[in-house]
Amino acid sequence: MLSRVLTFFLVVCALCAQTPRTPQEPMKPLYVLEDSYVGWRLLPSEQAYATIDGKHLKQYVEDQAAISRRYRDNGHPQFWGRISGTEADAENARWLEEKFQKIGLAEVHQQSFDLPEQWMPQSWSVSASVGPKTLDLVSAQPAYRTPPTPPDGVDLEAIDVGLATEGELAGRDLKGKAVFFYSTDYFSRHSTISNGAWKRIGDRGAAAIFVILAVPGNIKTQFYPVGTSVPSFSLGLQDGIAIREMINQARGGPAPHVKIRLAVNMVPNLKTSTVWGTLPGASDENIVIVAHRDGWFEGANDNGTGVATMVGLAEFFAKIPKDQRRRSIIFLGTSGHHDGSALSGRWLTEHKEFFAKTALLINCEHTAAEQLVLANGSIRKTNTTTALTWYVGGSAKLGEIVVKAFDSFGVATYAIPERTAAGEMGRYQNLAPSMQVIDTGLYWHSDHETPEIIPPTGLAAITRAYAKIIADVNRVDLKDLQRPAVSTGSAR
Numbered sequence: 001m002l003s004r005v006l007t008f009f010l011v012v013c014a015l016c017a018q019t020p021r022t023p024q025e026p027m028k029p030l031y032v033l034e035d036s037y038v039g040w041r042l043l044p045s046e047q048a049y050a051t052i053d054g055k056h057l058k059q060y061v062e063d064q065a066a067i068s069r070r071y072r073d074n075g076h077p078q079f080w081g082r083i084s085g086t087e088a089d090a091e092n093a094r095w096l097e098e099k100f101q102k103i104g105l106a107e108v109h110q111q112s113f114d115l116p117e118q119w120m121p122q123s124w125s126v127s128a129s130v131g132p133k134t135l136d137l138v139s140a141q142p143a144y145r146t147p148p149t150p151p152d153g154v155d156l157e158a159i160d161v162g163l164a165t166e167g168e169l170a171g172r173d174l175k176g177k178a179v180f181f182y183s184t185d186y187f188s189r190h191s192t193i194s195n196g197a198w199k200r201i202g203d204r205g206a207a208a209i210f211v212i213l214a215v216p217g218n219i220k221t222q223f224y225p226v227g228t229s230v231p232s233f234s235l236g237l238q239d240g241i242a243i244r245e246m247i248n249q250a251r252g253g254p255a256p257h258v259k260i261r262l263a264v265n266m267v268p269n270l271k272t273s274t275v276w277g278t279l280p281g282a283s284d285e286n287i288v289i290v291a292h293r294d295g296w297f298e299g300a301n302d303n304g305t306g307v308a309t310m311v312g313l314a315e316f317f318a319k320i321p322k323d324q325r326r327r328s329i330i331f332l333g334t335s336g337h338h339d340g341s342a343l344s345g346r347w348l349t350e351h352k353e354f355f356a357k358t359a360l361l362i363n364c365e366h367t368a369a370e371q372l373v374l375a376n377g378s379i380r381k382t383n384t385t386t387a388l389t390w391y392v393g394g395s396a397k398l399g400e401i402v403v404k405a406f407d408s409f410g411v412a413t414y415a416i417p418e419r420t421a422a423g424e425m426g427r428y429q430n431l432a433p434s435m436q437v438i439d440t441g442l443y444w445h446s447d448h449e450t451p452e453i454i455p456p457t458g459l460a461a462i463t464r465a466y467a468k469i470i471a472d473v474n475r476v477d478l479k480d481l482q483r484p485a486v487s488t489g490s491a492r
């Protein structure tokens with residue numbers, strides 16, 4: 001009898017375990033996220049910075065995202081953004097120029113540059129099939145400067161190489177195949193992802209390469225050049241899982257095939273510009289504020305936030321009487337670096353004399369994004385801003401000023417600063433005392449990097465901190481801000 005009762009319970013329990021649970025309704029939010037990001041209450045001594053308003057700055061992020069979407073909707077549905085040399089570039093340069101003029105900056109103008117031939121993918125499609133089954137890999141995004149296919153496309157056997165470690169590649173024939181690898185390097189958009197997997201696969205004769213970026217969802221992600229000589233793409237996780245399953249299920253039979261078509265124009269004779277504006281000060285010394293104007297997709301964080309921060313700083317300091325501004329502030333909306341040419345940056349690098357009396361150079365780049373948490377196979381939104389990587393190149397005094405400003409406005413940072421400045425300022429960081437913060441999150445360079453993930457509180461915090469850094473630096477002589485030893489050419 002006892003054993004019968006036990007059996008009964010065991011069966012019932014087994015049934016419980018197997019009964020599929022009805023999907024639960026998601027919980028209803030108890031607050032409006034946009035209004036409920038964790039903020040910072042200003043001390044009486046910092047009230048002067050309260051006029052820097054996060055919601056006001058966020059409108060500038062929205063404006064720039066709208067420029068990107070206009071370009072997309074005007075006949076560029078796949079490769080879009082505020083891309084150098086395009087009408088979106090010209091429109092955002094005009095937009096910034098108008099902002100500078102409205103604020104009342106002096107010497108507002110565009111400095112034009114001739115771009116080298118620009119890689120402009122016109123259209124592409126990727127689909128996989130085996131037997132009657134077809135899979136459109138809609139999230140495929142060609143890595144920057146990847147070569148095109150012949151006009152009719154290519155039809156290749158598909159192979160899945162897992163994480164593409166040496167061990168997983170050993171003994172596998174990749175010649176002439178479309179090779180898919182999986183990467184949990186969530187933040188990489190580079191040739192270096194998964195310790196150089198692109199190269200390992202390319203060296204073994206692959207005819208096309210796909211990275212499946214393990215960020216939940218099916219996001220489109222724009223990679224920088226990955227150094228391969230065959231068409232190379234990133235793929236969203238949903239598409240990536242589907243193609244891996246298709247390859248796995250076909251084992252023992254004919255392998256799935258991938259049809260890839262990618263048309264690219266190399267477009268000569270395009271132009272871009274640096275947008276200049278100056279707020280004259282009481283001496284011949286200056287502070288230089290840069291923000292790169294280009295970006296992929298809506299580019300809300302990269303670099304909508306940086307440009308918004310720069311405009312916010314111009315607005316703040318324009319309200320202070322000239323005789324109270326020790327140094328001129330020069331604002332530069334640079335052409336950017338996503339296309340690799342970095343023409344504004346190159347010009348600055350070649351004009352070291354421009355920085356001869358620069359007390360501080362601030363690069364405004366990816367200044368605020370929401371902390372997204374990757375948990376249990378999905379991405380959860382939060383009501384806080386991410387911690388930022390940061391760089392300070394200057395005297396100990398400059399370091400103190402920067403840290404104090406972060407502390408005053410609740411700017412969360414990585415525990416240790418970076419050795420060099422990543423991004424736009426990397427080329428000329430050593431030409432003056434310099435500093436920056438940068439965020440690169442899960443959605444960086446993707447079609448999910450929208451204004452929705454930009455917290456106004458984060459924009460306010462960093463812009464206030466930069467304003468305080470400028471104000472505090474203006475109480476210090478130039479020589480006391482510079483790096484201790486003459487460090488041109490050193491690592492810092």
Ligand SMILES: [Zn+2]
Pocket residue numbers: 292302303365366423424
């Ligand atoms: Zn950037």
